[in-house]
Amino acid sequence: MLGRLKQMLIKEFIQVFRDKRTRFLLFGPPIIQMLVFGYAATYEIHHVPTVVLDLDHSQQSRELVSRFTSSPYFDVQRQLTDSRQIRDLIDRGKATVGLEIDAGFAQKLLKGQTAPVEVIVDATNSNTALIASSYITQIALGFAGDYQKDRIYRIAPQLIEEVPSVELEARPWYNPGLSSRWFFVPGVIGSLTLVLVITLTAFAVVREREIGTLEQIMVTPIRPAEFILGKTLPFFLIGMFDVMLIATVGTLWFQVPFRGHIPVLLAGSVLFILCMLGVGLLISTVSSTQQQAMVTAFFFIMPAVAFSGFGFPISTMPQWMQYFTYLVPLRYFLVVLRGTYLKGVGMDILWPQMAAMAGMAVSLLTIAILRFHKALD
């Protein structure tokens, strides 16, 4: 049995590594994708192009504008003279935020009334608009709070020491710099492994069927179990190697901290890759051509990544969609990845995810092997 398995493995490795293009495709794209993702995928906003129309020209209005100028989130590019310019610049995409302070701003403040400030945000990108609005509110609240203090100081200087106030001290744990990169890099390890292992496995079997070499193998004394093992073991090894390769590149290049234990991550990777082998084999049993295998794989990959929490939070999805996410192995692997990378948690926290992946791996592989037997008969 071992002898036949060994022959099968040798054949598979030769097949995979014979072609220069395929050799490159196993390791090149994952690294390229890791780099592109690391740089491109960001929800952070900095230097949002901002224009200002200050019709009040008072000390107070200038003080408010200077708070925007000194903020790292806004880049005040132009001082305008006409409110039509705001519309024009935002229409043409030259500015994302327009700040309009009407004449009489300082006067209202001094009279003890509420002075209005108008802000226009280009919400074509709703996320940028949302976060920018939140920063604008914070700046305005800060201004209002400081103005209130100044006012109390003016009218009753003896009380200033006693004014009560509450401040929020926010401590972002695990990712104190609020870096998108720290969020995405561990996730990319999972999604790239998913794509690679599923497509490789699905293709390998279907290709033999399409070219007709599957029949040739079937007439040899090899047993189905040996065949399946011989087909999947190389991809398991390639998958593990790729996980380690991408993880190393991502961690070293992007300086993402790894705070957990490597064995925990490896255990999670083994379980996850087993799940993906099962999916790949299943796809191969229902496809007779490589094109079919590819479109089926693609059809599985899209939701599997979208529902996993890879880029979009699961908690904001509609309820029916949230139920779906429990069926997606990547969902659990992402918790393991981010848990070991950023949170530094171990098995005591991650065991439910591990158990879920183990259960899915067993059932997926069982179904795949049963179906495979049928397909071979």
Added chain:
Amino acid sequence: MSITRLLAVARKEVIQILRDSRSLFIVVIMPVTLMLLFGYGVNLDLKGLPVYVYDRDGSQQSQDLLKRFQASEYFHIVRVVDGYPAITRALDDGHAKMGIVIPWDFSERLSEGGPVQVQALVDATDDNTANVLIGYAQAVVQGYSAEIQVNWLQERGQPVQPAAISVETRTWYNEDLESSAFIVPGVLALVMSVIGAFLTSLTIAREWERGSMEQLISTPVSALEIMLGKLVPYFVIGMFDVVVCAVIAIGWFHVPFRGSYVTLMVSSALFMVVVLSLGFLISVLAKNQFAASQIALLVTFLPAFLLSGFLFAIEQMPAALQWITRIIPARYYVSLLKQIFLKGTPTGMLYADLIPLAVFALVLGLLATRSFHKRLE
């Protein structure tokens, strides 16, 4: 070039597509699935995030502050705990996104005057969620702070000023900050990348792999006729999918459509030519279905997803990457889509995106024709 021969090749291709029921299914179902997946699944506006509370003071004042958190739609206080370890654990295993800790001398220090700090421990693994969360929490706390200041001043018979400034934010083009309005138009670019590059590169690589391409070449059909005959059916499918996607976007997701339908179809046709030519080039170069599919993913789908501004704002990427996005055709198409749908920019003002897209279509189309010629010789 003969139209009859071209049509004959096209008919052969159509028959092949129709015979493979799964590919046909994919062609019709995929746009719908991708639309629903992204339309519902991508929502970056957070509500009802789980919060743990550790109130060390237990006074009337601390309860007042917590009530404000409870009243906000953004927070959902799931548990009141009596120690840091419970909060740490909940952040570690993901049961809470934030822990609010009120110091034991909260009410005491408020009555003495001066600032009091309330701690917010935030799970910042997902930086975007954390960012939005901190913004909302800050607004709640500052609102509370302003209120107690007003009360305090009133008790001391001082004149009271309502909030010093009020910010009136207007979000243009996507007034309700709907994530779906921001995401859904861009899905068209993804759909067309899949149909155009992915499917075509596979079908043509299949002919090479199986040897039927040589048979085609040995017929009197010219290279150009083969190429056009193969691509025309996919062009028609792609344009059909554009209509399907637009109908779903407008009819189902109620994404505003403010531009011109003609411009939408013209820019879609240009982009379709770009992706079809790319798919054709890839298949000529790869000549093997696995390699073709992987390369197609890498050069069309991935850039359309990551570097086009579909999800991640281009202005926020590193400068070098921003330059690279200029050679990504999907960037111009996504920009056009967002302007046509949300901004309603007049066609005359879209030249900055239309011209590069037309140039890409021309250059890649010519390259594709050329590459095929060479292979025949």
